[in-house]
Amino acid sequence: MSFKVIIDYYKNFSFEQISLLDADYIVVHLKGYSCFAGAKYDIETVKNIADMIRLAGKKPTLGFDAIIEEYQIDESLRILDNIIEKFDGIIYSDLAIYKYLKDRNQNIVYIYDSKTYIASKYENNYWRKKNIIPIIANELNESELSDIAQNGNVALEAFGYHRIMYSKRKLLNMYQDYLNDSYQFATNKMYYAKEELRNEMCPIVETEIGTMIYTPYIYNALELLDNECIKSSIDFVKVSTDFLDEEMIMLALNILKNANHGKSISYDIQKLYELGTSRGFLDRQSFLVKGGKNA
Amino acid sequence: MRRVELLAPAGDLEKLKIAILYGADAVYIGGSKFSLRARANNFSIEDIREGCKFAKEHHAKVYVTMNVIPHDEDFDDVDDYLKDIEECGVTGIIVSSMEIIDRAKIVAPKLEIHISTQMSIANSKVVEFYEELGAKRVVLARELSMANIKQLISRSNLEVEVFIHGGMCISMSGRCTMSNHFTGRDANRGGCAHSCRWNYDLFDNTEKIGTEKYVNFGSKDLCAVSYINQMIEAGVASLKIEGRMKSLYYIATVVRCYREIIDAYYNQQSIDIDEAKVELAKAENRLTSFGFLAGEMTLAGQLYDCRSEMPTKEFVGIVKEYDEKTQIAIVEQRNYFEVGDVLEIFGPNLKNTQFKLLSMTDENDNELDVARHPLQILKMQIPIIVHPFDMLRKSK
Numbered sequence: 001m002s003f004k005v006i007i008d009y010y011k012n013f014s015f016e017q018i019s020l021l022d023a024d025y026i027v028v029h030l031k032g033y034s035c036f037a038g039a040k041y042d043i044e045t046v047k048n049i050a051d052m053i054r055l056a057g058k059k060p061t062l063g064f065d066a067i068i069e070e071y072q073i074d075e076s077l078r079i080l081d082n083i084i085e086k087f088d089g090i091i092y093s094d095l096a097i098y099k100y101l102k103d104r105n106q107n108i109v110y111i112y113d114s115k116t117y118i119a120s121k122y123e124n125n126y127w128r129k130k131n132i133i134p135i136i137a138n139e140l141n142e143s144e145l146s147d148i149a150q151n152g153n154v155a156l157e158a159f160g161y162h163r164i165m166y167s168k169r170k171l172l173n174m175y176q177d178y179l180n181d182s183y184q185f186a187t188n189k190m191y192y193a194k195e196e197l198r199n200e201m202c203p204i205v206e207t208e209i210g211t212m213i214y215t216p217y218i219y220n221a222l223e224l225l226d227n228e229c230i231k232s233s234i235d236f237v238k239v240s241t242d243f244l245d246e247e248m249i250m251l252a253l254n255i256l257k258n259a260n261h262g263k264s265i266s267y268d269i270q271k272l273y274e275l276g277t278s279r280g281f282l283d284r285q286s287f288l289v290k291g292g293k294n295a
Numbered sequence: 296m297r298r299v300e301l302l303a304p305a306g307d308l309e310k311l312k313i314a315i316l317y318g319a320d321a322v323y324i325g326g327s328k329f330s331l332r333a334r335a336n337n338f339s340i341e342d343i344r345e346g347c348k349f350a351k352e353h354h355a356k357v358y359v360t361m362n363v364i365p366h367d368e369d370f371d372d373v374d375d376y377l378k379d380i381e382e383c384g385v386t387g388i389i390v391s392s393m394e395i396i397d398r399a400k401i402v403a404p405k406l407e408i409h410i411s412t413q414m415s416i417a418n419s420k421v422v423e424f425y426e427e428l429g430a431k432r433v434v435l436a437r438e439l440s441m442a443n444i445k446q447l448i449s450r451s452n453l454e455v456e457v458f459i460h461g462g463m464c465i466s467m468s469g470r471c472t473m474s475n476h477f478t479g480r481d482a483n484r485g486g487c488a489h490s491c492r493w494n495y496d497l498f499d500n501t502e503k504i505g506t507e508k509y510v511n512f513g514s515k516d517l518c519a520v521s522y523i524n525q526m527i528e529a530g531v532a533s534l535k536i537e538g539r540m541k542s543l544y545y546i547a548t549v550v551r552c553y554r555e556i557i558d559a560y561y562n563q564q565s566i567d568i569d570e571a572k573v574e575l576a577k578a579e580n581r582l583t584s585f586g587f588l589a590g591e592m593t594l595a596g597q598l599y600d601c602r603s604e605m606p607t608k609e610f611v612g613i614v615k616e617y618d619e620k621t622q623i624a625i626v627e628q629r630n631y632f633e634v635g636d637v638l639e640i641f642g643p644n645l646k647n648t649q650f651k652l653l654s655m656t657d658e659n660d661n662e663l664d665v666a667r668h669p670l671q672i673l674k675m676q677i678p679i680i681v682h683p684f685d686m687l688r689k690s691k
Contacts, residue, residue: 067436067467070443073418096420099427115470116483120367122394137364139472139481144366164472165491167465168438169592175497175510177594183504195477196494196509204497215476286481 002260003225003234005253006061006091006111006155009049010038010241018056022253025089025109025236026053029063033076035093035166035212036063037188037205037242043083050086061089065113066209067168068094084108091135098132111135111155111236115163119144121151128153133235138162138219142282146224152233158221159252160240161203162280165213172206190243203243218244220277222252223269225259248275299527301557302358302456303550304539308338310546311346311357316684317547317643318554321356322346323389325539326376329361329369340379347384356386360539362411364469364483365392377403387431391469391483400429407431409456413469413483417443419450426453432532437463441522441588445529454532459519460549460575461537463586463596465491465512489513492598513598518583520571523556544610544629547686548578551643574647577608577688608639612666612673612687617680624681625658628671632689634664640677642685650678 004024018026028049029039041049050060062084068076077100084090084101089109092098098110110132118124118134127134135155136148139162149156172185185191185206192201193213200216225231239252251272255265303319305311314322324346325337338346343359350357359380363369377399380388387407390396391414399406409432410416410425417436425433432454435444448455464471471482473490480486494509517537519526526534534557536549552574559566575583582605584596611632616625632638634652641647655663655675666673 067415067438068418068420069439070418070447071440073420077420094415094418094421095424096418099420099424116472117364117391117469119364119483120370120394122367122370123365123392126393126397139475140366147367162472164476165466166470168467168587169465169514169596171465171512171597172497174592174594174597175505175599178597178599179505179508181505191504192498192500193495193510194498195490196496198477201498213473281475284475284479286475286479286484286486 003231003256004059004236005256005260006089006236006238007249007253008036008038008063008239008241009053010244010249013052015052015056018053018058021058022257023058023239025059025061027061027063027091028053028087030079030083032208033066033068033079034063035065035163035207035209037190037207037212039063039207040188043079047083047086050083054086054088059088059109060086061091061109061111062087063091064097065091065093067166068096098130102130109133113155113157115166118148118154121148124148124151124154135238138164139281139286141285142224142279145221145282146227146230149224149230150233152235154234155236155238156221156224156234157219157238157240158224158256159238159277160219161214161217161243162219162240163212163214164202166210167212168210170206171211172204205242214242215280217278217280218248218276219280220269220272221279221282222255222259222265222272223279224282225256226265226269231259248272248277251275296530297532298561299531299557300356300533301550301553302533302535303546304461304536304541305346305546306337306539306541308342308346310543312349313543313684314546314550315350315353315355317550319355319550321358321386321533322350323358323360323535323539325360326380329363329365329373329376329395340383343380343385344383351384357384358387358389358407358409359385360389360411361395362389362391362413363485364413365395366484369484370394374398374402377406381406389434393428396428396430409434411469412436412458415467415469419447422447422451422453422455426451432456434458434535436468437517438467438587440590441525441529442590444526444531444588448530455530456533456535457519457526457531458517458537459523459526459534459553461516461541462581463514463517465514508600511599514586515584515596515598515601516579516581517586518572518575518579519585519588520552520556520568520575521585522588523553524560527557527560542578542610543613544686544688545578545580547684548641549575551641554643573607576605578610579605581605607691608688609691610686610688611638614640614642614677614681614683614685614687615672616683617677619680622676622678623674624677626673626675626687628666628668628673630669632666632687636689638687638689640679640681640685640687642682645679645681645685648679 303314492513
């Protein structure tokens, strides 16, 4: 059985481009309710895009993964009422969204993107019982990730910059106020944060909903799909396109297509490594300080 | 209407006792496993049993944090652990894992389920989700304004717990892996290295932005002294102080201060908030702000390179015994001090009182000019009645 490919609606695609895209589910991010740095579409535009995606034979998926505060909840649920019928899937992070849609018996693919919570097979199995596909935690090493992937009922965020911090604070704008400087930080624009003692440049973006920081590298876990057990167990593979150029995205999609068709992917994966992508957390073992295993 | 609970952190058994003696209605502790403060001393099962016994004697409750985001190997022994802590008399667990919730309901059904702030609970609809799971209480995300908290409570059936004091993450809790990336230390299993508080330069492409000043993303600590009355009136069930890594002295000072504010509310007395802030500054080691309680976060909530002279007082000793006839106190040293220092003594039932230390001896009655050895036992005359666990401090 093959996995489905999820990708962001990262540019203004034409109908033909969407039809030819090597992806199954296309995520349309709603401005103000998505953590996607490129989220710029309002409700009506999102609906129109969803229509086009469906006509093109793909599955429109709503990107609605912000954490919703109490003052936003009523409006959020009204918006969902307005648009959800246009979508075959939803990516969310706030369980309020799942609760609401489940209560109204919304027949949709529920993809839970908590970024960090799904770090064990047990947690994965919990969501399996609720017919939810969780995205495996980003910061796991290869062994942990493989174990959970082979457990099935998962999505893998296999390519792209990984978000490592999500703040409700407008950190860049506040810093601007602090400097009392003429420099103007732009919203939705990628800057870099470089820690004093390190050479890494971590993308940092301030959006309408807060500030996000990302890994300083493009994460590349596509190699895992060379493993037949993993490939046959995973339900979805996601390419996160924030800040990526077209060449990389197309290369990643091509690899996924080939993987699904049983073709060799090692050459193209090597090409991606040469372009500067990294296995990142796959090769690391996070540890506790004391009192726990791996200390 | 049920009285609000003052909930204090306790990194070890001594801190548990201090927190309760200084006025906490409940304490939250970490066991040797599953706790987000891996560097705290944490409690063995025997400690938990003793802590629960002490708490019960003082009409207080104990909650155990199991709020890590667990990996597969972390689930070894979890069922036995749940049964053990239930048997010890623990009232509830604070959790982030759906699997642990499910197991607790089966193997330790008497334990209350409290959903951790790690789950970013920020609206009433998600509270409904946890209500269906059988949770008793939710710990709200720290990003909510007072207005939001009030509305959420009015639309929720579960108990709501709100942070009122202590450290703040800049990230939505549970969603940050900066520490994992920079140091390998797992932020969501107790190892956070506070990478957000380090120094950063910002770049627009390759061009550095700003002056010679570094950006430090770190947050000021939360101090909600001005919001306690509103929180009680809104129906908050539990007011939570952050800080299982914090010192004995910090816990005593902060708990006592909030105890006075809460009691003043119920006794319909006014309280001087500025005085409360001065008192808290005697133990605080970081500048504080209202956090998100007033609305969107502003510059006032960020540290950047702000310097502070806090704490304003230094903890120097703790009373072990007192003889009313001789007015001699047995004191355990906790920091350097000298004869001639003006010390301030305070306790759960003792207002701040200053006195000049005229003389002291060691436990063998040898005269001393200075107390320089940690945990050294000293004898000194204190001109007012004091009790075990009262504390001494001096100006820095």
